[in-house]
Amino acid sequence: EAGVTQFPSHSVIEKGQTVTLRCDPISGHDNLYWYRRVMGKEIKFLLHFVKESKQDESGMPNNRFLAERTGGTYSTLKVQPAELEDSGVYFCASSLRPGQGFGANVLTFGAGSRLTVL
């Protein structure tokens, strides 16, 4: 079984540019989460999809961040325009929903996308 795949692994952009991060969850996982870790801080929740619907986006820092999960499969996280403080590692995780089977709410993380804004 393929794990959670994130692309790109590392992106270096200039302040003001746009970056789009992609996450392919484990096939069949309805839950998809975005987290990020900025330098020196803990990993923080950004948002949660259940299939294509945003269940909880309380962690999104501001309206420069836009997440989508069209069709309930892969998800994208766009940062536009990027600022210096957006630098960090963006993690995606997926899990089964309760009722989908054994292992519900057990998070499997991707390797992360490292974003550097210059």
Added chain:
Amino acid sequence: KQEVTQIPAALSVPEGENLVLNCSFTDSAIYNLQWFRQDPGKGLTSLLLIQSSQREQTSGRLNASLDKSSGRSTLYIAASQPGDSATYLCAVNTNAGKSTFGDGTTLTVKP
């Protein structure tokens, strides 16, 4: 609001030593608790998962315990090896699946 604290922030031990990493959380209404390992520049690897109804889980040299009422979990590593050097993260999950992470404990095992 759930808050997760990990102590110590960093730990350095000689090879072969047994050690305990601590995780505490403020809201005991949890669904499960996961311990992860993160190597530099890499993603998160799930080590152990404890459901809220469980008291402990074991995998090889690792043993994780959970005391929900007191808001504590420990990760015990037996006979530590240099390859165990990494950052260990505790994540507390709610019923909705949203995780709150601690800052992590950076472990260095010296040969």
